[in-house]
Amino acid sequence: MRIETDFKLDFKDVLIRPKRSTLGSRSEVDINRTFRFRSGIDWTGFPLVAANMDVTGSMGMAVALSSFGAMTALHKHYPVEKLIEFFGREDTSNVFFSLGTTESDREKLAAVKQHARIDKICLDVANGYTEKFVQLVSEIRDENPEAVIMAGNVVTGDMTEALILAGADIIKVGIGPGSVCTTRKMTGVGYPQLSAIIECADAAHGLKGYVCADGGCTVPGDIAKAYGAGADFVMLGGMLAGHDECEGEIEYEERDGERVAVGMTFYGMSSDTAMQRYSGGVAGYRASEGKTVRVPYRGPVTHTMQEITGGVRSMMTYIGAMRLKEVPKRTSFVMVGAQLNNIFGS
Ligand SMILES: NC(=O)C1=CN([C@@H]2O[C@H](COP(=O)(O)OP(=O)(O)OC[C@H]3O[C@@H](n4cnc5c(N)ncnc54)[C@H](OP(=O)(O)O)[C@@H]3O)[C@@H](O)[C@H]2O)C=CC1
Ligand SMILES: Nc1nc2c(ncn2[C@@H]2O[C@H](COP(=O)(O)O)[C@@H](O)[C@H]2O)c(=O)[nH]1
């Protein structure tokens, strides 16, 4: 047994220190960034990604976020016909095709590729530390030499490097920080998300790779901190749940004779709910590592996206970063014991 005694940080442990700047307005900053991937593909946009979860990784979300220049990783449970139709019809430069480790996921990708161009792939597993996963990344790279490949999840520099060397362009970072995740509770495994981003970004950038901070953002300021820590992309589940563009039943209540939308169910992809839906239950040797919650109904995602982009723009003027790419260089974090005044709620 060994103990690492460095203190590792989460979003809640830091604030970003303001710096003098020449920027006069939040309209002057550019939240878009251009990436050149080693496959040769360029992408320009606001590097935010809707998570490949049933509720948020929807085709409706993909269309809505695209209008903000942001991305969506579709969930992996769409039937092949629907994917062929979608990838054939829409501009999909902001859309990831997601797959896990099963042979049927790969067959689906192959089938869709016969009809449409797939140039962004998200290879997503709970535990990115297995040799099998490294092997899978390298096979998917061989089969898709021109695609941008995002792969994860991991939380340390060594595994970030291994997956980039195996062929991934973007490493997805986060084990256990998610809003409907119970991995830390069930397994005791995890890593504080801000430190994970800092350490994985350092490793990835040294190899000309990128990182996507996945999970744990609860407010726009957490997204700002993720960019400050070196995240090239930020993935959101919970913050995008509850909107019209999500997949899932909206719940209604009668209020004063009127039927009003009040909530929506949101669940982890490793929860009982997901396992009942896709695997006919929880296998005997494992436990669920996700929960099912009811989130308030929040209307169209546009308003939430405006809050997010507005928050990021404002952060950039506070630290004098004209472009998103400059944010980590301009970021000094201060460690804090408390950060929010909750007298009227959070
Ligand atoms: N970022 C995070 O912290 C987490 C994210 N998730 C999300 O939920 C989705 C579904 O997860 P899930 O159904 O658990 O599995 P995955 O779909 O990620 O992985 C399944 C494969 O990995 C093997 N595996 C080995 N060790 C583990 C482990 N510790 N946890 C999970 N699988 C393992 C499984 O074999 P076998 O079943 O035989 O063990 C199976 O072959 C993931 O794709 C991810 O999006 C889930 C948990 C954590
Ligand atoms: N441990 C688990 N993690 C999960 C599960 N379903 C999804 N996830 C991860 O969470 C993020 C989204 O995080 P959020 O804080 O923005 O909501 C998602 O991308 C996955 O990596 C799960 O069942 N268990």
Ligand SMILES: [K+]
């Ligand atoms: K998680």
